[in-house]
Amino acid sequence: MSINKFFEVEAKFAVSADTAVPDLLRLPQVKALGEPRVHELSAIYYDTEDLRLSREKITLRRRTGGEDDGWHLKLPATGGRVELHAELGEPVDGQFAVPEELLAQVRSVVRNHPLAPVAQVDNHRTESAVTGADDLPWAQLCDDRVTAHSLLPGGTSSTWREWEFELSEQLAGEPEGARLLQAATGLFIGAGARVSSSPSKLTSALGESANDAPLPTHLRDPGIDEDSAVAGVLEALRANRDKLVAYDPRVRRDEWDSVHQMRVATRELRSHLGTFSGVLAGEHVDRVQDELKMLARILGQARDAEVVEERFVSLLEAEDSGTVDEQARRHVREDMGAEYARAHRRVVAALNSDRYLQLLDDLDLLLAEPHTVAPAPAQPAERPKKSSPERVLLEQLEQAYRKLLKRHRDAVDSRYNEKVPLPVREEKFHDVRKSAKKLRYAAEAVGAATAVKTKRLYRACKSLQSSLGDFQDAATSRDKLLELARAAHRRGEDTFGYGLLYQREREVGRAALREYAEGVEEIRAAYDRITRRTRGKK
Template identity: 35%
Template sequence: MNAVDFSEVERKYDVDAASVLPPLHELPGVTWVDAPVDQSLDAVYFDTADLTLAAHRITLRRRTGGDDAGWHLKLPSGVDGRGPDERREVHEPLGSDPELVPAGLQQRVRVLVRDRVLVPVVRLRNHRIVHVLRGDNGAVLAEVCDDSVLADRLGADPLRQEWREWEIELVDGAPELLDAVAEAFAAGGVRRAGYPSKLGRALGDRIPAAPPAPPATPTRSSTTGALLLAYLDAQMRVLVNQDPLVRRDDAEAVHQMRVATRRMRSVLATYRDLLPNGLANTLGDELQWIARVLGAARDNEVLHHNLARSLSSEPAKLVVGHVRKRLDAHFAADLATAQQAADVVLDSPRYFRLLDALDALIAEPPFTALAKKPAKSVVPGLVKRDGARLRKAVRDARAVPQGPDHDAALHEVRKIAKRLRYTTESALILSPKRAARLVAAARLVQDILGEHHDSVVARGVLLTLGMRAFIDNENSFTYGRLHATEQFRGAHLESRFRSAWKSFPKSVL
């Protein structure tokens, strides 16, 4: 069975044994309330020994009883503008092993848990009385639950607690119903619960601190280190958000995660003197490794799409032999290999240690004295240095005759333009207009030469497939036509690059 993923909006309230629910049928929009239903729920919560999930407001449990028995993973909504009342909830079936967390749920938290073991940390037994609030035509607006909880904190420092709470969860009702319930409860002296979740309350004095807040948004008066940290933190958050999607073979997530790693590597290379003992180079090498692994699958899909589109534009009478079949088979095999390699890497200790190192750098950067200097006196020089590298690379490429070495030189121009773009992004606050103009120009060069590189790689694939067809006694005419098309496309793209370069900004910041 596939996981069920939906949003949950709920609020919790502390009550004592004498508290009585107000007349729920009098709430605005409520037509009637179903007869109460008793449920006996038994849930075991899983986390790492240091409570990594709880620190990130994530709960993972296996619950029996009620009408939604199974494994439940609750995550922050991750959507701007939505408050703490809303979370995403993912359900999977109970399974036969009460301590084996389903692989699909593990994938969603692996980037945080890494290679730490998920173990039972809390057991909650709950006698629940459910009141279903209905509106017009019998629609379920919300459920109000009266919970009597017995909680046991597990492990070396056990703790038992009992309490009662009320919980309202929206189903198809409007958010205003939550406020109406809050007013009705407040009239009886009932206030919001002091803990965000039952798990948080059960953990007692072991509830972990929240992860560090993002670095302050840089200003024109910020230090050089502050600019670097803010940029790294933003890209690290992209990586953490995209990692679970990459594990589910989401092509766009692969692209976004690879771009985040490349951005981090680029700025670390440019700001390398802010960090001691070659740390920037070490992290950069590891980021290059993970970007290369992620890129294999993405590049495969892009190349397959481009060649399939080119083949589709050919007149039918000029498509000779099993060209599409060969294309599809070639890229299917390469894609399977690339995805398998990515799956292995994303569960490797090497990847987890890279994440640990990036977390440590952002939390407590071991900056050199240069990082404390004003960004406006340091960063323009760094951007100027990257701009000079780009101009030299363009001159070098012009001096190389047409052929494989020339194509490689243009690819080097693209990589340096990309680094200049990302470095300048980190400095946008210092000179917004100039920086934005430079970012746009560098991106245009990067995009044009990226397509050029795709064309070069496509020609290599077509040559290989054409030779295989020839060896198998098939007509290789169509591969030759496609190869010529790619040659023409490459020449056109190089012409576009030369035109774009003429208007490349002479000044930087």
């Protein structure tokens, strides 16, 4: 079944039954209006018993009538919503089934929970097309008179009227579109409309009955003191759990940078669990960490291939010596793209697995029922130390900082030691980068959970991590160039061009390390500042 994708940007307005539609020709640069068209639409909305989709601002419906009847899935996106359409299909045993292609897009949200009808929305729609000065469609106004029925326990029926002003694909997400929406909003409000307080027809249809639906696991109150160290760690975990779930469908659609962002969320989750082992612990935490490590590895393979492909394109664009022959150029352009495509298929297969869905369930359970570390009993001769969220988290921050310094010294000691193989020396700097990343995550969590100011340390870690990331990317690119060169040699092809590109990447890597010492000193200074300000709390 084919899936059509659209980017939807619209504004919704509540209007009374007798409010007259204003003259849309008063909008700037609007040239003409199409003849009004009337449609009778009927939609059945689907969700889980605990309204997982609705709570994530996702709507799934099967709609008949109009020019786009079929299954519609709407997902939140920056500046609007992504809308996916699939054909209605034929019923099986009298029941319509959600198309697998759409179900995959919400799998991280619904997991294995069944989807069932939660609302019926019938709509008498009058559509008016808006044409711009360039004679192209700019927008359309939908004058909707709605009758809705909540199918939830205790649900009722309701009626209302609303206007939807939706931009065309040409203007959606563009500055001209934003200006047109702003002008339309002023025009409609002047005519007696109000900006709608409801984000969707489904929300209006469900009304108060949505309040009686059970909560999904991750939204249940864990019963933790809001001022405790555990609350701060849970807040950091929840943010990345939400990011992981949100990027899942984008990875499946292979959107730009989605694999990278999902990998970051996965690594941050694992890092928080490891760094704050003095706050949360238990077999459940260990299991989640192990599964996150597996997921990060699979995402990492795709991300590495993606990064190298981008670097190869840049290398070829910058190469002006004319010494890289066409055979080498073709392999450099195409081979990593094919490797990324294979790696992306493995990622999607992992996201479709029961193992991944269980990981998401385990994460949700960890947020709802955190297993905290009990304080060690004081020795008889000792006076019990007063425990505080700051002290517990600062101890974890110190451990992360000391680990960074240890790896830094190890990397510097072997940097110019030619007795140590180059890959080993470079791997030591990669270890420093991983430690800087963990210290950055720890600083973020401490800053969120306490009054300790950690932004300077966070920024210093991020800066060092970025420069070492460039270094690592150059090293990974070199390794791939070496593989391509060896393959070309086996085919009897000229390998000089690969060597030239290899050396260029070697220089890029060296340049990335030029400010390394300064970056480490900035981290020292930022951490020392925290130590001075929190002396006595650890």
